[in-house]
Amino acid sequence: MSATAEDAAVKPEGGILVAWLPYVVLALTIVVWTLKPVKAAFAHFIIPVHWPGLDNVVMKVAPIVAKPTAFAAVWNWDYLPATGTAILVAAFISMFIIRMPFGTWLETLWETICELRYALLTIALVVAFGQLVNYSGMSASMALAFARMGRAFPFVAPILGWIGVFLTGSDTSSNLLFGGLQKITAEQLYLNPVLTIAANSSGGVMGKMISPQSISVGTSATGLVGQEGTLYRFTLKHSLFFLLIICIITYLQAYVFPGMIP
Numbered sequence: 001m002s003a004t005a006e007d008a009a010v011k012p013e014g015g016i017l018v019a020w021l022p023y024v025v026l027a028l029t030i031v032v033w034t035l036k037p038v039k040a041a042f043a044h045f046i047i048p049v050h051w052p053g054l055d056n057v058v059m060k061v062a063p064i065v066a067k068p069t070a071f072a073a074v075w076n077w078d079y080l081p082a083t084g085t086a087i088l089v090a091a092f093i094s095m096f097i098i099r100m101p102f103g104t105w106l107e108t109l110w111e112t113i114c115e116l117r118y119a120l121l122t123i124a125l126v127v128a129f130g131q132l133v134n135y136s137g138m139s140a141s142m143a144l145a146f147a148r149m150g151r152a153f154p155f156v157a158p159i160l161g162w163i164g165v166f167l168t169g170s171d172t173s174s175n176l177l178f179g180g181l182q183k184i185t186a187e188q189l190y191l192n193p194v195l196t197i198a199a200n201s202s203g204g205v206m207g208k209m210i211s212p213q214s215i216s217v218g219t220s221a222t223g224l225v226g227q228e229g230t231l232y233r234f235t236l237k238h239s240l241f242f243l244l245i246i247c248i249i250t251y252l253q254a255y256v257f258p259g260m261i262p
Contacts, residue, residue: 022094042081130176143184154254158203165204169213
């Protein structure tokens, strides 16, 4: 019997179940973190940090707001309520489930941090740029320009998210970049901001499949390095097709079925 066949024949009892349990724990932990009583309890652990030299220094004026309003610059350090904390707790619980030594768990955690160091840096820079866009007034200026599109904007809103994810590779980063723009434009057009912000995220998902970062990860994982161009050409038509569907749905929800918006 070969080594591969021998390894396949010897499977510890409950091996598959144990392999799936960390994912179950992760899902349950995140659900618990979102429960209202838990969120209310965690709210006491949020530390607000009023950014010096910026908090209430920038003023929002018409037509963004009815009367001049100070723009608060407050960073809430939600070290316990954050979803990332829930994920870390789930990883710690999983250590006991799979019977991993604590030293190995720490080593794996450090290896993961090192592996994601560039991604973490990218996210930090995108968040910083998003804040710069908001506090400098660039986001509001672009929003006023998009508001001139009138009733056509709901159709275009998902395209902004699609472009954002294509450029950044992250739906979260796209929302940070264009979320404020979507909200202000919707308010100028008397639309529900929930619709345009959700459209930004939904359109962004359609851009995920053609973002260079996603394609490079996919080719690396499947042994297709060097085939990025072929994969991009194959997925582009699917991305555009699904984006068109999202654009149509957003437009219908804006003017035909507004009751669908929560």
